[in-house]
Amino acid sequence: MNFILIVNGTYIVAAVLFIYGLKLLTSPVTARRGNLLSAVGMFLAVSATLLNEEIIDFRWLLIGIALGSVIGALFARLVKMTQMPEMVALFNGFGGIASLLVGWGAYHVMPLAGLFVMTTVFLAVLIGGVTFSGSLIAWGKLSEVLPGRPILFRGQTLLNGALVVVILIGGSLFLSAPETGYPIFLGITLLSLVLGVMVVIPIGGADMPVVISLLNSYSGIAACAAGLAITNNILIVAGAFVGASGIILTNVMCKAMNRSLYNVLFGGFGAVTKGGAEADVEGEVKPISAQDTYYILEAASAVAFVPGYGLAVSQAQHVLKELGDLLEEKGTEVSYAIHPVAGRMPGHMNVLLAEADVPYEQLIEMEQINRRIGSIDVCVIIGANDIVNPAAREDTHSSIYGMPIIEVDRSKTVIVLKRSMAPGFAGIDNRLFYKENTRMLFGDAKESIGQIVAEFKNV
Amino acid sequence: MDPQVCNEACLICMALILVLSIFIGFEVISKVPSRLHTPLMSGSNAISGITLVGAVIAAGSAWGTMSLVLGTLAVVFATVNVVGGYVVTDRMLQMFQKKPGEGKE
Numbered sequence: 312m313n314f315i316l317i318v319n320g321t322y323i324v325a326a327v328l329f330i331y332g333l334k335l336l337t338s339p340v341t342a343r344r345g346n347l348l349s350a351v352g353m354f355l356a357v358s359a360t361l362l363n364e365e366i367i368d369f370r371w372l373l374i375g376i377a378l379g380s381v382i383g384a385l386f387a388r389l390v391k392m393t394q395m396p397e398m399v400a401l402f403n404g405f406g407g408i409a410s411l412l413v414g415w416g417a418y419h420v421m422p423l424a425g426l427f428v429m430t431t432v433f434l435a436v437l438i439g440g441v442t443f444s445g446s447l448i449a450w451g452k453l454s455e456v457l458p459g460r461p462i463l464f465r466g467q468t469l470l471n472g473a474l475v476v477v478i479l480i481g482g483s484l485f486l487s488a489p490e491t492g493y494p495i496f497l498g499i500t501l502l503s504l505v506l507g508v509m510v511v512i513p514i515g516g517a518d519m520p521v522v523i524s525l526l527n528s529y530s531g532i533a534a535c536a537a538g539l540a541i542t543n544n545i546l547i548v549a550g551a552f553v554g555a556s557g558i559i560l561t562n563v564m565c566k567a568m569n570r571s572l573y574n575v576l577f578g579g580f581g582a583v584t585k586g587g588a589e590a591d592v593e594g595e596v597k598p599i600s601a602q603d604t605y606y607i608l609e610a611a612s613a614v615a616f617v618p619g620y621g622l623a624v625s626q627a628q629h630v631l632k633e634l635g636d637l638l639e640e641k642g643t644e645v646s647y648a649i650h651p652v653a654g655r656m657p658g659h660m661n662v663l664l665a666e667a668d669v670p671y672e673q674l675i676e677m678e679q680i681n682r683r684i685g686s687i688d689v690c691v692i693i694g695a696n697d698i699v700n701p702a703a704r705e706d707t708h709s710s711i712y713g714m715p716i717i718e719v720d721r722s723k724t725v726i727v728l729k730r731s732m733a734p735g736f737a738g739i740d741n742r743l744f745y746k747e748n749t750r751m752l753f754g755d756a757k758e759s760i761g762q763i764v765a766e767f768k769n770v
Numbered sequence: 771m772d773p774q775v776c777n778e779a780c781l782i783c784m785a786l787i788l789v790l791s792i793f794i795g796f797e798v799i800s801k802v803p804s805r806l807h808t809p810l811m812s813g814s815n816a817i818s819g820i821t822l823v824g825a826v827i828a829a830g831s832a833w834g835t836m837s838l839v840l841g842t843l844a845v846v847f848a849t850v851n852v853v854g855g856y857v858v859t860d861r862m863l864q865m866f867q868k869k870p871g872e873g874k875e
Binding site: 382406671 | 780781784787788791792794795796798799800801802803804805806807808809810811812813814815816817818819820821822823824825826827828829830831832833834836837838840841842843844845846847848849850851852853854855856857858859860861862863864865866867
């Protein structure tokens, strides 16, 4: 039997399954089947690889697969939906380090393999390393092991630039004489890890959707490079898909914040101290009680909930859905307005609300809700801040000026659920809170909504 | 045994595969709606664990102790990525699949 033919034939089948699986992801109804097909493709690809004639020693690799499966399945089962962003970041980092190790292994056994292979080894190690350490930092920031604020210091951009230059010089030295370049190779590996840390620490929590998408893309590109290094087609194909998906998501996220990728990566958003340039906010904050909120909601015929990261923090999605149901039973039109960068990863709010069984027909995207926001009686903001800040439209000096927002201030009444008057992630005051038609319901979102629900049930 | 090294024709072929894959990736993925972006990310993240295939080759090919160690480590990490990624995505999509109103008691 010709094993090479079988192995490569199976790779083609796996590639088709990946493509078809991704295609099914375009609808919520078929998406789960798509993911399953993709997993089958992965299973086939790995199984076929075991038939590879080069593989003689199965002991360690089977132990490794068993160990990895147990760890992965445990992680995936135990994680809460609210912890999803950091989980994705962590898995992503593992993919990166695996590509780095594969590249390293390829170099170790064939240091004379020629310029092309060595270039791909270099890329696999560099990108894999950046993905690994960068994802770990992102995980730390998202799980609040590390401070979520941007960590900035003088000369940071200069240092990062120098780091890149040193890595590139090291890379060309390494490529000019790979067979004697082991120390340089190890140096490059180390510096790649340092670079990953350096590029993620200046990025604040609100910009995490961009960073996660970008790192996701990197993990694909690293797999791609590893595939080129060891001449394996399925790695190239699958790596390219992931790279493309990550870049698309990165682009969507950047557009949703009206910022360039460069600005996100090097801007240190949220840490910059603002001068007196921003226009002063006028008006005063008008607090409201849960009971009065109930009266307002009770009288409304169209209500839109606008969730943000605060919804995830207080885990208020279930009680919110309960409130939504109560309103619907009374004939109120209920919708959930989703900003593309609400939360800490692309689509974060959709996952949370899906967990609470909110039907996806009620999840309305920003453009659609903005079109009819004038006809909505009450907008309830739950733990969102910058994505509803009218300064993005009104204040040319504001650092978020030009960012597309959910224009809740154009609705009839706005109720903001908020723990305190602390500014949002961009570190700027939100003039929405001072508007004539805004009321502030202070307290933990979950408790506040619980109180409103209780009011409904008391009647 | 040493791993095989590619000749020029094979390099061109790999480059072609790479370019076509990027185009297919962009075409298919740009159609995914924003509400499914998290599952897309974690699902494609699981696919990036395809590097497991390379890790398996490195760990099983008896190229020497060093590459056995590197390969085995890579196998563990990549398997966590693959298994964890798919299971977590499935958990999420299970929630998305529920019919409207089904969650009510």
